[in-house]
Amino acid sequence: MIRESDNSRSDAVAFETSSVDRLIASDRAGRSGVSGIRPALEEIWQLLEEVADPEVPVVSVVDLGIVRDLAWADEQLVVKVTPTYSGCPATEFIEQAIEEALHAAGIADVRLEQQLFPAWTTDWITDAGREKLRAFGIAPPVGSASKRTLLGEEPEVACPQCGSHDTSRVSEFGSTACKALYRCNSCLEPFDYFKCI
Protein backbone atom coordinates (compact mmCIF):
# COMPACT_ATOMS: atom_id res chain seq x y z
CA MET A 1 0.00 0.00 0.00
CA ILE A 2 2.70 2.43 0.92
CA ARG A 3 5.35 3.10 -1.62
CA GLU A 4 8.93 4.15 -1.65
CA SER A 5 9.54 7.85 -1.81
CA ASP A 6 7.99 9.53 -4.82
CA ASN A 7 11.17 11.18 -5.94
CA SER A 8 13.23 8.08 -6.26
CA ARG A 9 10.48 5.69 -7.26
CA SER A 10 9.93 6.61 -10.88
CA ASP A 11 13.63 6.40 -11.60
CA ALA A 12 13.89 3.04 -9.95
CA VAL A 13 10.99 1.65 -11.94
CA ALA A 14 12.40 2.94 -15.20
CA PHE A 15 15.74 1.34 -14.54
CA GLU A 16 14.32 -2.00 -13.56
CA THR A 17 11.88 -2.39 -16.40
CA SER A 18 13.72 -1.00 -19.31
CA SER A 19 17.41 -0.69 -18.69
CA VAL A 20 18.14 -2.95 -21.65
CA ASP A 21 15.89 -1.08 -24.07
CA ARG A 22 17.25 2.17 -22.88
CA LEU A 23 20.88 1.25 -23.37
CA ILE A 24 20.28 0.04 -26.87
CA ALA A 25 18.17 2.99 -27.89
CA SER A 26 20.39 5.61 -26.34
CA ASP A 27 23.45 4.07 -27.98
CA ARG A 28 21.75 4.40 -31.31
CA ALA A 29 20.79 7.99 -30.66
CA GLY A 30 24.28 8.83 -29.53
CA ARG A 31 25.95 7.45 -32.65
CA SER A 32 23.70 8.39 -35.47
CA GLY A 33 21.57 11.18 -34.02
CA VAL A 34 18.51 9.67 -35.69
CA SER A 35 15.60 12.08 -35.63
CA GLY A 36 12.48 10.66 -34.01
CA ILE A 37 14.39 9.61 -30.94
CA ARG A 38 13.80 13.08 -29.63
CA PRO A 39 10.46 14.12 -31.11
CA ALA A 40 9.03 17.59 -30.63
CA LEU A 41 7.06 18.05 -27.45
CA GLU A 42 3.94 18.73 -29.46
CA GLU A 43 4.16 15.26 -30.99
CA ILE A 44 4.63 13.73 -27.56
CA TRP A 45 1.53 15.49 -26.26
CA GLN A 46 -0.37 13.96 -29.18
CA LEU A 47 1.08 10.58 -28.37
CA LEU A 48 -0.04 10.83 -24.75
CA GLU A 49 -3.55 11.67 -25.87
CA GLU A 50 -3.74 8.01 -26.82
CA VAL A 51 -2.96 6.85 -23.28
CA ALA A 52 -6.31 6.09 -21.72
CA ASP A 53 -7.27 6.45 -18.09
CA PRO A 54 -7.63 2.88 -16.78
CA GLU A 55 -10.89 3.57 -14.97
CA VAL A 56 -12.55 5.86 -17.49
CA PRO A 57 -11.01 4.61 -20.73
CA VAL A 58 -12.74 7.14 -22.99
CA VAL A 59 -10.59 9.95 -21.68
CA SER A 60 -6.84 10.19 -21.93
CA VAL A 61 -4.32 11.17 -19.29
CA VAL A 62 -3.99 14.47 -21.16
CA ASP A 63 -7.76 15.10 -21.16
CA LEU A 64 -7.81 14.58 -17.40
CA GLY A 65 -4.92 16.94 -16.80
CA ILE A 66 -2.81 14.22 -15.20
CA VAL A 67 0.21 15.11 -17.36
CA ARG A 68 1.35 18.49 -16.14
CA ASP A 69 4.43 19.17 -18.16
CA LEU A 70 6.86 17.73 -20.68
CA ALA A 71 10.45 18.83 -21.08
CA TRP A 72 13.66 17.54 -22.59
CA ALA A 73 16.70 17.45 -20.34
CA ASP A 74 19.31 16.58 -22.95
CA GLU A 75 18.36 13.08 -24.12
CA GLN A 76 16.00 12.50 -21.24
CA LEU A 77 12.30 13.26 -21.39
CA VAL A 78 10.98 14.55 -18.08
CA VAL A 79 7.26 13.98 -17.62
CA LYS A 80 5.55 15.70 -14.72
CA VAL A 81 2.45 13.91 -13.58
CA THR A 82 -0.01 14.66 -10.81
CA PRO A 83 -2.32 12.27 -8.98
CA THR A 84 -6.03 13.07 -9.09
CA TYR A 85 -6.77 11.87 -5.56
CA SER A 86 -4.09 11.26 -2.90
CA GLY A 87 -5.12 7.64 -2.64
CA CYS A 88 -6.10 6.96 -6.24
CA PRO A 89 -5.16 3.31 -6.81
CA ALA A 90 -4.76 3.94 -10.54
CA THR A 91 -1.87 6.37 -10.09
CA GLU A 92 0.91 3.84 -10.46
CA PHE A 93 -0.86 2.09 -13.30
CA ILE A 94 -1.21 5.38 -15.15
CA GLU A 95 2.46 6.22 -14.67
CA GLN A 96 3.43 2.84 -16.02
CA ALA A 97 1.13 3.23 -19.03
CA ILE A 98 2.67 6.61 -19.83
CA GLU A 99 6.16 5.18 -19.64
CA GLU A 100 5.30 2.21 -21.80
CA ALA A 101 3.69 4.40 -24.47
CA LEU A 102 6.76 6.60 -24.62
CA HIS A 103 9.14 3.66 -24.81
CA ALA A 104 7.00 2.09 -27.52
CA ALA A 105 7.34 5.31 -29.52
CA GLY A 106 11.11 5.02 -29.34
CA ILE A 107 11.77 7.50 -26.57
CA ALA A 108 14.24 5.57 -24.53
CA ASP A 109 15.10 7.76 -21.61
CA VAL A 110 12.03 8.81 -19.67
CA ARG A 111 11.83 10.18 -16.18
CA LEU A 112 8.50 10.57 -14.43
CA GLU A 113 8.25 13.11 -11.68
CA GLN A 114 5.29 13.45 -9.41
CA GLN A 115 4.15 16.99 -8.88
CA LEU A 116 1.62 17.55 -6.10
CA PHE A 117 1.50 21.31 -6.25
CA PRO A 118 -0.63 23.04 -7.39
CA ALA A 119 -3.11 20.34 -6.45
CA TRP A 120 -5.09 18.71 -9.22
CA THR A 121 -8.67 19.86 -9.48
CA THR A 122 -11.41 18.97 -11.92
CA ASP A 123 -10.72 22.36 -13.52
CA TRP A 124 -7.74 20.65 -15.16
CA ILE A 125 -10.02 18.44 -17.25
CA THR A 126 -10.01 19.78 -20.80
CA ASP A 127 -13.15 20.73 -22.72
CA ALA A 128 -12.55 17.80 -25.02
CA GLY A 129 -12.28 15.55 -21.98
CA ARG A 130 -15.59 16.85 -20.60
CA GLU A 131 -17.30 16.17 -23.91
CA LYS A 132 -15.91 12.63 -24.04
CA LEU A 133 -17.09 11.96 -20.49
CA ARG A 134 -20.60 13.12 -21.35
CA ALA A 135 -20.70 11.00 -24.51
CA PHE A 136 -19.60 8.00 -22.43
CA GLY A 137 -22.48 8.52 -20.00
CA ILE A 138 -20.58 10.21 -17.17
CA ALA A 139 -21.74 13.70 -16.28
CA PRO A 140 -18.69 15.99 -16.28
CA PRO A 141 -17.97 18.17 -13.22
CA VAL A 142 -20.25 21.17 -12.93
CA GLY A 143 -18.79 24.59 -12.24
CA SER A 144 -15.43 25.40 -10.80
CA ALA A 145 -13.70 23.66 -7.91
CA SER A 146 -14.14 26.46 -5.42
CA LYS A 147 -14.57 25.96 -1.72
CA ARG A 148 -18.21 26.95 -2.15
CA THR A 149 -18.85 24.05 -4.51
CA LEU A 150 -17.25 21.61 -2.12
CA LEU A 151 -18.99 22.78 1.01
CA GLY A 152 -22.17 24.14 -0.46
CA GLU A 153 -25.31 22.67 -1.84
CA GLU A 154 -25.48 20.03 -4.52
CA PRO A 155 -24.77 21.35 -8.01
CA GLU A 156 -27.31 21.06 -10.77
CA VAL A 157 -26.09 18.05 -12.71
CA ALA A 158 -27.50 17.41 -16.19
CA CYS A 159 -28.29 13.85 -17.20
CA PRO A 160 -25.68 12.69 -19.76
CA GLN A 161 -28.33 10.55 -21.49
CA CYS A 162 -31.29 12.88 -22.01
CA GLY A 163 -29.93 16.25 -20.87
CA SER A 164 -32.61 16.76 -18.23
CA HIS A 165 -31.67 18.86 -15.21
CA ASP A 166 -34.18 17.01 -13.04
CA THR A 167 -31.66 14.70 -11.39
CA SER A 168 -31.00 13.57 -7.85
CA ARG A 169 -27.96 12.29 -6.02
CA VAL A 170 -28.05 8.68 -4.93
CA SER A 171 -24.63 8.59 -3.28
CA GLU A 172 -21.83 11.10 -2.70
CA PHE A 173 -19.34 8.41 -3.62
CA GLY A 174 -19.43 6.08 -6.58
CA SER A 175 -17.52 3.30 -8.31
CA THR A 176 -14.23 5.20 -8.12
CA ALA A 177 -12.86 7.92 -5.84
CA CYS A 178 -13.57 10.59 -8.43
CA LYS A 179 -17.25 9.87 -9.03
CA ALA A 180 -20.62 10.25 -7.31
CA LEU A 181 -23.78 8.36 -8.17
CA TYR A 182 -26.81 10.15 -9.62
CA ARG A 183 -30.19 9.27 -11.08
CA CYS A 184 -32.19 11.09 -13.74
CA ASN A 185 -35.77 11.72 -12.69
CA SER A 186 -36.85 12.22 -16.31
CA CYS A 187 -35.44 9.19 -18.12
CA LEU A 188 -34.89 7.22 -14.90
CA GLU A 189 -31.36 6.23 -15.91
CA PRO A 190 -28.77 6.05 -13.14
CA PHE A 191 -25.44 7.66 -14.03
CA ASP A 192 -22.01 8.53 -12.70
CA TYR A 193 -21.12 12.13 -12.00
CA PHE A 194 -17.45 13.10 -12.12
CA LYS A 195 -17.47 15.09 -8.93
CA CYS A 196 -16.07 18.54 -8.64
CA ILE A 197 -13.01 18.73 -6.44
Place this chain on the structure above:
Amino acid sequence: MNQNQALFEYLLRLGDSDMVLAQRLCELVGKAPALEEEMAIGNVALDLIGQARSWLEYAAELEDAGRSADDLAFTRDERAYRNLLLVEQDNGNFADTMARQFLFDLWHYHLLSALSQSSDERIVAIAAKGLKEVTYHLRRSGNWIKRLGDGTEESHAKMQEAIDEIWTYAGEMFIADEVDSLLADAGIAPDLNALQQKWQSDLTTTLEEATLACPPMDAFMQTGSKQGMHTEQLGYLLAEMQFLPRSFPGASW
Protein backbone atom coordinates in the same frame (compact mmCIF):
# COMPACT_ATOMS: atom_id res chain seq x y z
CA MET B 1 15.17 18.63 20.16
CA ASN B 2 16.10 20.31 16.90
CA GLN B 3 13.69 21.38 14.20
CA ASN B 4 14.19 18.31 12.03
CA GLN B 5 13.48 15.95 14.92
CA ALA B 6 10.36 17.92 15.74
CA LEU B 7 9.24 17.85 12.13
CA PHE B 8 9.76 14.09 11.96
CA GLU B 9 7.57 13.63 15.03
CA TYR B 10 4.97 15.95 13.60
CA LEU B 11 4.85 14.10 10.27
CA LEU B 12 4.36 10.82 12.13
CA ARG B 13 1.40 12.35 13.95
CA LEU B 14 -0.17 13.47 10.70
CA GLY B 15 0.50 10.22 8.87
CA ASP B 16 -0.43 7.91 11.74
CA SER B 17 -3.76 9.61 12.40
CA ASP B 18 -4.71 9.30 8.73
CA MET B 19 -3.64 5.70 8.53
CA VAL B 20 -5.17 4.44 11.75
CA LEU B 21 -8.51 6.05 10.94
CA ALA B 22 -8.37 4.56 7.44
CA GLN B 23 -7.72 1.12 8.90
CA ARG B 24 -10.69 1.53 11.26
CA LEU B 25 -12.94 2.61 8.41
CA CYS B 26 -11.85 -0.32 6.28
CA GLU B 27 -13.22 -2.65 8.95
CA LEU B 28 -16.63 -1.56 7.73
CA VAL B 29 -16.05 -2.60 4.15
CA GLY B 30 -18.34 -5.57 3.63
CA LYS B 31 -20.53 -4.73 6.59
CA ALA B 32 -21.60 -1.10 6.39
CA PRO B 33 -25.33 -0.48 6.93
CA ALA B 34 -25.93 0.34 3.25
CA LEU B 35 -24.05 -0.05 0.00
CA GLU B 36 -23.76 3.72 -0.53
CA GLU B 37 -22.28 4.12 2.93
CA GLU B 38 -19.86 1.34 2.30
CA MET B 39 -18.61 3.06 -0.85
CA ALA B 40 -18.36 6.36 0.97
CA ILE B 41 -16.48 4.90 3.92
CA GLY B 42 -14.14 2.98 1.61
CA ASN B 43 -13.47 6.08 -0.46
CA VAL B 44 -12.77 8.24 2.57
CA ALA B 45 -10.38 5.57 3.86
CA LEU B 46 -8.62 5.49 0.50
CA ASP B 47 -8.08 9.25 0.52
CA LEU B 48 -6.67 9.00 4.03
CA ILE B 49 -4.30 6.18 3.10
CA GLY B 50 -3.04 8.29 0.21
CA GLN B 51 -2.44 11.22 2.50
CA ALA B 52 -0.78 8.98 5.11
CA ARG B 53 1.60 7.77 2.43
CA SER B 54 2.59 11.32 1.50
CA TRP B 55 3.27 12.26 5.13
CA LEU B 56 5.17 9.08 5.96
CA GLU B 57 7.27 9.28 2.80
CA TYR B 58 8.31 12.74 3.86
CA ALA B 59 9.01 11.50 7.41
CA ALA B 60 11.12 8.62 6.10
CA GLU B 61 13.18 10.91 3.88
CA LEU B 62 13.70 13.36 6.69
CA GLU B 63 14.77 10.64 9.12
CA ASP B 64 17.19 9.28 6.50
CA ALA B 65 17.82 6.13 8.49
CA GLY B 66 17.09 3.59 5.79
CA ARG B 67 13.47 3.18 6.81
CA SER B 68 10.83 3.50 4.10
CA ALA B 69 7.27 4.71 4.56
CA ASP B 70 6.26 1.03 4.52
CA ASP B 71 8.71 0.29 7.33
CA LEU B 72 7.28 3.14 9.37
CA ALA B 73 3.76 1.86 8.85
CA PHE B 74 4.32 -1.84 9.35
CA THR B 75 7.17 -2.28 11.76
CA ARG B 76 6.59 0.27 14.47
CA ASP B 77 5.01 -0.91 17.69
CA GLU B 78 2.07 0.67 19.41
CA ARG B 79 4.21 2.86 21.65
CA ALA B 80 5.96 4.36 18.62
CA TYR B 81 2.64 5.32 17.01
CA ARG B 82 1.64 8.96 17.21
CA ASN B 83 -1.97 8.96 16.00
CA LEU B 84 -4.71 10.73 17.94
CA LEU B 85 -6.51 8.61 20.52
CA LEU B 86 -9.73 9.66 18.81
CA VAL B 87 -9.08 7.78 15.59
CA GLU B 88 -8.17 4.45 17.18
CA GLN B 89 -11.52 4.15 18.95
CA ASP B 90 -13.80 1.33 17.81
CA ASN B 91 -16.40 1.91 15.13
CA GLY B 92 -19.30 1.21 17.50
CA ASN B 93 -22.67 1.86 15.90
CA PHE B 94 -23.11 4.11 12.87
CA ALA B 95 -23.64 7.19 15.05
CA ASP B 96 -20.38 6.44 16.87
CA THR B 97 -18.55 6.08 13.56
CA MET B 98 -19.96 9.37 12.30
CA ALA B 99 -19.35 11.26 15.56
CA ARG B 100 -15.69 10.21 15.48
CA GLN B 101 -15.49 11.06 11.79
CA PHE B 102 -17.05 14.48 12.16
CA LEU B 103 -14.85 15.57 15.07
CA PHE B 104 -11.84 14.37 13.10
CA ASP B 105 -12.89 15.85 9.73
CA LEU B 106 -13.52 19.25 11.26
CA TRP B 107 -10.08 19.23 12.92
CA HIS B 108 -8.48 17.84 9.77
CA TYR B 109 -10.11 20.48 7.59
CA HIS B 110 -8.88 23.40 9.69
CA LEU B 111 -5.48 21.79 10.19
CA LEU B 112 -4.88 21.24 6.47
CA SER B 113 -6.18 24.74 5.70
CA ALA B 114 -3.54 26.09 8.07
CA LEU B 115 -0.82 23.76 6.78
CA SER B 116 -1.54 24.98 3.24
CA GLN B 117 0.07 28.22 4.49
CA SER B 118 3.06 26.50 6.08
CA SER B 119 6.58 27.76 5.54
CA ASP B 120 7.53 24.23 4.45
CA GLU B 121 6.82 23.80 0.72
CA ARG B 122 6.38 20.07 0.80
CA ILE B 123 3.86 20.32 3.62
CA VAL B 124 1.98 22.93 1.61
CA ALA B 125 1.79 20.61 -1.41
CA ILE B 126 0.53 17.61 0.57
CA ALA B 127 -1.90 19.67 2.66
CA ALA B 128 -3.39 21.56 -0.28
CA LYS B 129 -3.96 18.29 -2.09
CA GLY B 130 -5.54 16.62 0.93
CA LEU B 131 -7.66 19.63 1.79
CA LYS B 132 -9.81 19.15 -1.32
CA GLU B 133 -10.56 15.59 -0.29
CA VAL B 134 -11.12 16.41 3.35
CA THR B 135 -13.55 19.20 2.48
CA TYR B 136 -15.68 16.59 0.80
CA HIS B 137 -15.37 14.26 3.82
CA LEU B 138 -16.42 17.04 6.15
CA ARG B 139 -19.50 17.87 4.14
CA ARG B 140 -20.62 14.28 4.30
CA SER B 141 -19.98 13.62 7.99
CA GLY B 142 -21.49 17.02 8.90
CA ASN B 143 -24.62 16.10 6.96
CA TRP B 144 -24.91 12.83 8.86
CA ILE B 145 -24.60 14.60 12.22
CA LYS B 146 -27.48 16.89 11.24
CA ARG B 147 -29.58 14.17 9.70
CA LEU B 148 -29.27 11.82 12.66
CA GLY B 149 -29.34 14.54 15.33
CA ASP B 150 -32.38 16.24 13.86
CA GLY B 151 -33.99 12.97 12.83
CA THR B 152 -36.15 10.64 14.88
CA GLU B 153 -36.20 10.46 18.63
CA GLU B 154 -34.08 7.33 18.49
CA SER B 155 -31.49 8.66 16.03
CA HIS B 156 -31.25 11.87 18.06
CA ALA B 157 -30.62 9.95 21.26
CA LYS B 158 -27.99 7.74 19.65
CA MET B 159 -26.21 10.65 18.02
CA GLN B 160 -26.10 12.59 21.28
CA GLU B 161 -24.81 9.57 23.11
CA ALA B 162 -22.13 9.05 20.47
CA ILE B 163 -20.90 12.66 20.73
CA ASP B 164 -20.85 12.49 24.54
CA GLU B 165 -19.03 9.19 24.46
CA ILE B 166 -16.22 10.19 22.08
CA TRP B 167 -15.85 13.68 23.57
CA THR B 168 -13.14 12.75 26.04
CA TYR B 169 -10.80 12.06 23.09
CA ALA B 170 -11.39 15.41 21.37
CA GLY B 171 -9.44 17.68 23.71
CA GLU B 172 -6.09 16.12 22.90
CA MET B 173 -6.13 17.59 19.40
CA PHE B 174 -5.50 21.03 20.84
CA ILE B 175 -2.98 20.39 23.59
CA ALA B 176 0.39 21.60 22.39
CA ASP B 177 3.70 20.07 23.41
CA GLU B 178 7.30 20.96 22.63
CA VAL B 179 7.00 19.73 19.02
CA ASP B 180 3.93 21.87 18.33
CA SER B 181 5.44 24.98 19.87
CA LEU B 182 8.75 24.60 18.10
CA LEU B 183 7.10 24.16 14.70
CA ALA B 184 4.55 26.91 15.32
CA ASP B 185 7.41 29.31 16.08
CA ALA B 186 9.08 28.30 12.81
CA GLY B 187 5.86 28.94 10.87
CA ILE B 188 5.67 25.29 9.84
CA ALA B 189 2.65 24.22 11.89
CA PRO B 190 -0.31 26.24 13.15
CA ASP B 191 -0.94 27.56 16.61
CA LEU B 192 -3.28 25.08 18.29
CA ASN B 193 -5.29 27.70 20.16
CA ALA B 194 -6.28 29.38 16.93
CA LEU B 195 -7.13 25.98 15.48
CA GLN B 196 -9.30 25.14 18.45
CA GLN B 197 -11.28 28.36 18.14
CA LYS B 198 -12.18 27.64 14.53
CA TRP B 199 -12.99 24.03 15.29
CA GLN B 200 -15.19 24.94 18.24
CA SER B 201 -17.05 27.65 16.40
CA ASP B 202 -17.94 25.34 13.47
CA LEU B 203 -18.76 22.51 15.83
CA THR B 204 -21.19 24.65 17.81
CA THR B 205 -22.96 25.74 14.61
CA THR B 206 -23.35 22.19 13.30
CA LEU B 207 -24.48 20.75 16.63
CA GLU B 208 -27.04 23.53 17.01
CA GLU B 209 -28.42 22.78 13.58
CA ALA B 210 -28.49 19.12 14.52
CA THR B 211 -30.41 19.99 17.74
CA LEU B 212 -27.60 18.34 19.70
CA ALA B 213 -25.97 19.59 22.89
CA CYS B 214 -22.25 20.38 22.79
CA PRO B 215 -20.42 18.83 25.73
CA PRO B 216 -18.26 21.23 27.77
CA MET B 217 -14.75 21.92 26.50
CA ASP B 218 -13.42 21.89 30.04
CA ALA B 219 -14.53 18.30 30.59
CA PHE B 220 -11.86 15.76 31.49
CA MET B 221 -9.89 14.90 28.36
CA GLN B 222 -7.77 11.82 27.69
CA THR B 223 -4.22 12.51 26.53
CA GLY B 224 -1.08 10.58 25.80
CA SER B 225 -0.84 9.83 22.07
CA LYS B 226 1.89 12.38 21.54
CA GLN B 227 4.02 10.34 23.93
CA GLY B 228 2.88 7.03 22.47
CA MET B 229 0.51 6.23 25.34
CA HIS B 230 -2.51 4.79 23.60
CA THR B 231 -5.81 3.24 24.55
CA GLU B 232 -6.24 -0.51 24.51
CA GLN B 233 -7.84 -0.44 21.04
CA LEU B 234 -4.74 0.48 19.05
CA GLY B 235 -2.83 -2.72 19.77
CA TYR B 236 -5.55 -4.90 18.26
CA LEU B 237 -5.79 -2.67 15.22
CA LEU B 238 -2.04 -2.77 14.57
CA ALA B 239 -1.93 -6.53 15.14
CA GLU B 240 -4.31 -6.99 12.24
CA MET B 241 -2.76 -4.31 10.04
CA GLN B 242 0.83 -5.43 10.54
CA PHE B 243 0.32 -9.18 10.62
CA LEU B 244 1.32 -9.92 7.05
CA PRO B 245 4.50 -7.83 6.69
CA ARG B 246 5.67 -8.98 10.11
CA SER B 247 5.03 -12.67 9.47
CA PHE B 248 6.45 -12.53 5.96
CA PRO B 249 9.04 -9.74 5.96
CA GLY B 250 9.68 -8.36 2.51
CA ALA B 251 6.63 -10.05 0.99
CA SER B 252 5.55 -8.46 -2.27
CA TRP B 253 2.66 -8.94 -4.70
